[in-house]
Structure formats: C-alpha cells, structure tokens
Amino acid sequence: MERYGDELRALVEDSGADGAMVVDLFAGAARQWIRGPRACAAGGEPARRRVQASVSMVWVAWCAGFLVSAAVNRWLLDPRPAHVATGVAGLLAVAGWAAAAGCVVAFVAALPILASVVRASRRSRDQGRGWAVWRPLVLLAVLLGLDVSGAGVLALWRTAYPAQPPAEAFPAGFGAATLAWAVSMLATLIVAGLAPVEVIRRARPDARALRPAGYLALPLGILLAVTAAATAGAVVLLAVSGEFGAFDVTVAALVVGVAAGAAAVALASASRGMPSVARPAA
Numbered sequence: 189m190e191r192y193g194d195e196l197r198a199l200v201e202d203s204g205a206d207g208a209m210v211v212d213l214f215a216g217a218a219r220q221w222i223r224g225p226r227a228c229a230a231g232g233e234p235a236r237r238r239v240q241a242s243v244s245m246v247w248v249a250w251c252a253g254f255l256v257s258a259a260v261n262r263w264l265l266d267p268r269p270a271h272v273a274t275g276v277a278g279l280l281a282v283a284g285w286a287a288a289a290g291c292v293v294a295f296v297a298a299l300p301i302l303a304s305v306v307r308a309s310r311r312s313r314d315q316g317r318g319w320a321v322w323r324p325l326v327l328l329a330v331l332l333g334l335d336v337s338g339a340g341v342l343a344l345w346r347t348a349y350p351a352q353p354p355a356e357a358f359p360a361g362f363g364a365a366t367l368a369w370a371v372s373m374l375a376t377l378i379v380a381g382l383a384p385v386e387v388i389r390r391a392r393p394d395a396r397a398l399r400p401a402g403y404l405a406l407p408l409g410i411l412l413a414v415t416a417a418a419t420a421g422a423v424v425l426l427a428v429s430g431e432f433g434a435f436d437v438t439v440a441a442l443v444v445g446v447a448a449g450a451a452a453v454a455l456a457s458a459s460r461g462m463p464s465v466a467r468p469a470a
Contacts, residue, residue: 231302233250233361235464236395240462243301246405246454247294251381251442254290255451257419260440273429282401283418292412297401297408301393308391325388331376338369393442402465409454416447 196213249464261280265272345362406465423444427437 209383236465238464239398239461242457243401243405245457246408248381249267249450249454250351251377253447254287256443256447257287259443263440264436269431271431273425276425279418279422283415284412286411290408293404293408297404300397300400304393304397305391321390324383328379331379335372335376401466402461405458409458412454414449416451418443
C-alpha cells in the first residue's frame with residue numbers, strides 16, 4: 189500500500205474490479221506477503237509497521253486455531269464412548285495445556301500494547317474524536333453479550349430433558365437454537381480476531397510497545413502448532429480405532445485443518461517480523 193497504493197487505486201478505477209481483477213490482486217498480494225517487504229530493512233516507521241502487521245496476523249491466527257482441542261474433545265468425546273484409543277487422552281491434554289500456555293503468552297504480550305492504546309484513546313478524546321480508537325470493539329461486546337445470554341437460555345432449556353435422552357427427544361426448536369448459538373460463537377471468534385487488529389491500527393503503537401509482542405509472537409505460533417499437531421494425532425487415533433463414524437472424524441479433521449493452517453500462518457508471519465523486532469528503535 190505504501191509503495192503502490194495510489195497506482196493500484198488508479199488501475200482499479202480505470203479497468204474495473206471484475207472477478208479476474210480481484211483474483212489477480214489477491215494472488216499478487218499473497219506473493220508479496222510471502223516474500224515480505226524489503227523497506228523494513230531501513231528501520232524506522234516501515235519496520236514498526238512490519239512488526240505491527242506480524243503481531244496482528246499472529247493474533248488473528250491464534251483466534252482461528254486455539255480452540256481446536258476443546259472443539260474436537262467436545263465433538264468426539266462428549267459423551268465419552270465406552271472405548272477410547274490409547275494415547276488420545278494424553279494428546280488432547282498436551283493440546284489443552286499448549287492452548288492454555290498460549291493464552292498466558294498472548295495476555296502478557298498484549299499488556300504493553302493495551303497501555304499504548306489507552307494513551308492513544310486519551311489523545312483521541314483531547315482532539316474531540318471521542319472513543320474512536322475503541323469503537324471497533326463495540327460489535328465484539330454486543331456479540332459476547334448475546335453469546336453469554338444464549339448459553340444461559342440453552343442451559344435452562346436443556347434442564348427440561350433427561351440427562352442422556354435419545355436424539356429424537358430434543359425438539360427441532362432446541363436444535364435450531366443451538367445451531368444459531370454456535371453460528372453466533374463463530375461470528376464472535378471472527379470479530380475477536382479482527383476488532384483488536386483495527387484498534388491497534390488506529391492507535392498506532394510505537395515500536396517499544398510492539399517489541400514484547402513481536403518477540404512473543406513466535407512462541408505463540410509454536411504453541412498453536414503444538415496444539416494443532418497433538419489434536420491431529422488424537423483424531424488419527426480416534427479414526428483408526430473405528431469407534432467413530434466417518435462424519436464425526438471428517439468434521440474433526442476439518443477443524444484440525446483450520447488450526448494447522450492458522451499455525452502455519454502464525455509461524456510464517458512471526459518469523460518474517462523477527463528481524464524488524466530485533467532492530468534497535470530509531
């Protein structure tokens with residue numbers, strides 16, 4: 189955007205943004221993202237933005253993949269079948285501990301950035317722009333409220349049925365409400381990944397505030413990779429055991445695939461940002 193933004197806008201205005209153009213732009217952007225910007229070698233503002241981009245990308249990847257072990261555990265082992273392949277519980281435990289450790293790392297990394305965002309928010313109010321820096325979090329707060337309320341309603345509704353009823357005991361309305369709540373949770377995860385990124389973009393944290401998160405981005409990516417790998421191993425063992433149907437295993441494999449892709453993105457982005465993180469502040 190810094191080097192070619194104006195030319196790109198003019199190109200799109202002249203030729204039109206049809207499907208082929210969108211695909212071409214996306215492919216070109218992906219190639220540049222993989223290669224990485226050379227301007228960061230000079231340090232200063234380009235390097236700061238490189239670190240900000242890496243930190244933001246790792247956060248989005250973390251939101252996409254850190255719940256994989258809990259999701260697979262819930263999908264396949266609740267209620268727990270009579271026989272579970274040896275090693276499944278251990279692998280899922282490793283995945284769970286890795287995810288928990290990642291949450292701690294993400295929290296520690298976020299603290300200096302949060303302090304920088306608070307300072308930016310104060311400047312925004314002084315300039316008469318109110319809470320412009322925090323505004324992207326409004327939708328996240330609304331969705332979280334809906335999710336918590338929906339979970340409470342479903343829990344109360346669930347008490348009207350036996351502990352282990354047959355599938356036909358649940359009415360269609362309960363199933364539809366549960367599906368709607370699951371979709372709302374997915375939307376919340378997406379917004380939780382994107383809204384903080386927009387807050388950071390508006391706040392423009394300085395290099396000092398971004399550096400701890402830049403250093404911790406790589407460990408966070410590694411923990412996400414451990415979570416995905418351990419969960420993938422558990423799914424393979426469950427599939428080989430024959431205790432689960434093809435549909436259940438396929439859904440679990442898709443979830444693990446998303447987590448694996450998120451881990452790859454996190455590791456790539458964190459690695460690409462590390463030279464700029466290690467560069468002394470200008």
